[in-house]
Amino acid sequence: xxxxxxxxxxxxxxxxxxxxxVRGIEERYGITPGLATILVGEDPPSKLYIKLKHWACQRxxxxxxxxxxxxxTSEGEILELLDELQxxxxxxxxxxxxxxxxxxxxxxxxxHINPKKDVDGFNPLNFGNxxxxxxxxxxxxxxxxxxxxxxxxxxIAIQGKHAVVVGHSNIVGKPIALMLxxxxxxxxxxxxxxxxxKRYTSSADILVVATGVRGLIGADMxxxxxxxxxxGITWVDGHVYGDVRFEEVVPKASLISPVPGGVGPITxxxxxxxxIKATQKSVTH
Ligand code: NAD
Numbered sequence: 001x002x003x004x005x006x007x008x009x010x011x012x013x014x015x016x017x018x019x020x021x022v023r024g025i026e027e028r029y030g031i032t033p034g035l036a037t038i039l040v041g042e043d044p045p046s047k048l049y050i051k052l053k054h055w056a057c058q059r060x061x062x063x064x065x066x067x068x069x070x071x072x073t074s075e076g077e078i079l080e081l082l083d084e085l086q087x088x089x090x091x092x093x094x095x096x097x098x099x100x101x102x103x104x105x106x107x108x109x110x111x112h113i114n115p116k117k118d119v120d121g122f123n124p125l126n127f128g129n130x131x132x133x134x135x136x137x138x139x140x141x142x143x144x145x146x147x148x149x150x151x152x153x154x155x156i157a158i159q160g161k162h163a164v165v166v167g168h169s170n171i172v173g174k175p176i177a178l179m180l181x182x183x184x185x186x187x188x189x190x191x192x193x194x195x196x197x198k199r200y201t202s203s204a205d206i207l208v209v210a211t212g213v214r215g216l217i218g219a220d221m222x223x224x225x226x227x228x229x230x231x232g233i234t235w236v237d238g239h240v241y242g243d244v245r246f247e248e249v250v251p252k253a254s255l256i257s258p259v260p261g262g263v264g265p266i267t268x269x270x271x272x273x274x275x276i277k278a279t280q281k282s283v284t285h
Contacts, residue, residue, distance in 0.1 A: 004250070005229075005257040007265040010153055014269035015060050021276045022061040025283075033279040034063040035093040035119065035271070036085045038078065040104065041071040045235055046097050053095070056268045062275055063090070075104050079112050086114045092282050093119035093275040098171060110170075115139075116281060119274035122170065130175060133182045139274050144176035146266035147208060147229050148183075154255055156206070156227055159184040164204035166190045166197065166217070166243070172210035172231050180206065197221065209243040217244040225254040231263050 026032055035057055039050045050066055057064035067081055078096070085091050094117045100106050110122040118126050118139050126138035151158060163185040167173035173189065181187045188200050192211075201207055201221040209217050210231035222228060232243030242259030250256055257263050 003253060003255050005150055005154070005255060005262050007150070007257065007262040010150060011056075011265035011269040014149075014266075014273060015056065018060045018062070018269070018272045018276055025276070025279055026061075029283050031090070031279070031283070032061070032063045033093075033275050034065070034088075034091045035095065035275045036091045037064065037066045038069070038081065038094070038096045039066060040069045040073055040078065040097075041101050043099075045233065046099075050097055052264075052268055053271055056272055057275075060272055062272060065091070071101050073101075073104075075108065078104065078109060082109075082112050086117060089282075091117070092279040093117055093271075095120050095271065096122075098122075117278055119271060119278055121145075121175065121274075127170075127175070130178050130182075135179070135182065139277070140179065141171055141175045142270040142274065143172050143210075143231060143263060143267045144179050145270045145274075146263055147176055147231075148179050149270065150229070150257070150263075150266055151206070151227070154227075156255065158206070161185045161205040162188070162203055163206040163208065164188045164190060164200050165208045165210070166194075166201065167208075167210035167231070169210065172208075176208050176210070180208075211243050213243055214241045215243070215245045217249065219245070219248040219252050222249050222252050224252055226252070228253045228256040229263060230257050230259050233259060233264070 037050055054064050085094050096109055113123050115123045115125040121139035121141040129137045130140050163180040165173050165177045168189050168191040177187050177189045190197055190200050198221045202223055204226055206227045208229045212232050214234040230242035230244040234241045240260050
């Protein structure tokens with residue numbers, strides 16, 4: 001079905017480009033783009049996401065290293081590793097897999113990542129650039145960037161549209177709201193304390209749902225011909241489910257991202273692109 005976003009296909013297209021860029025950088029500068037990831041704890045989905053990111057690096061020729069810590073690791077140990085990775089010339093991008101165990105302060109860790117290597121766009125400097133509409137100066141988070149990429153790939157105009165974002169996390173909700181606003185959409189942000197969610201979602205031309213509440217959005221909450229991005233991932237017995245009741249909403253939507261196979265693969269591809277961008281910046285600045 002044309003109206004179902006093929007995230008895997010979009011990701012493959014990006015990977016092809018990344019492969020060529022890796023080769024170009026190696027030939028021109030004699031270096032290989034390098035990504036380091038940090039994983040704390042045993043959360044099975046986080047372990048899988050890290051694996052998928054490293055496989056994508058392998059496919060495209062990006063050198064990647066994963067640093068795995070036990071659940072009870074102290075913040076000091078992570079900050080120390082960040083310092084070490086940040087001082088290395090062969091590591092151009094660093095990603096800390098969120099969510100972190102509760103005793104770790106995600107905000108402090110975000111703050112500690114060198115903005116030049118912050119390929120997931122979480123450092124406040126990068127977030128600030130996003131806020132003032134200067135996205136290209138730094139990095140924006142990969143999932144929202146993937147959504148904007150998909151909108152472009154399917155030729156969906158953003159300007160003047162009513163975009164409704166459900167979820168206001170630092171990782172997805174806030175940055176996608178800002179990115180849509182930067183492109184002149186009229187943006188409404190909803191969250192767990194929003195009264196009468198349907199009142200907002202049913203007027204959305206572009207609806208982005210990122211809550212982790214399985215099946216939160218039904219057909220009665222979606223406007224006819226809306227573009228719907230389902231970011232949510234809920235694991236049940238080894239299967240993943242989105243926030244949108246796909247079968248119900250698909251007839252109403254003009255374009256919709258499935259779970260799995262929608263936003264997820266594009267997010268990983270964006271991380272590769274960001275690692276290339278970080279490498280290029282490291283040699284040209
Ligand atoms: P989060 O878990 O930090 O926060 C959840 C958000 O949803 C909050 O803003 C909360 O207010 C809102 N919310 C919760 N229940 C709600 C309800 N009943 N009605 C309206 N709003 C509600 O958010 P996150 O880290 O952005 O993750 C959201 C989901 O997206 C999770 O399932 C996560 O696994 C998934 N995710 C997917 C990708 C991807 O690449 N596909 C990337 C990041 C996150």
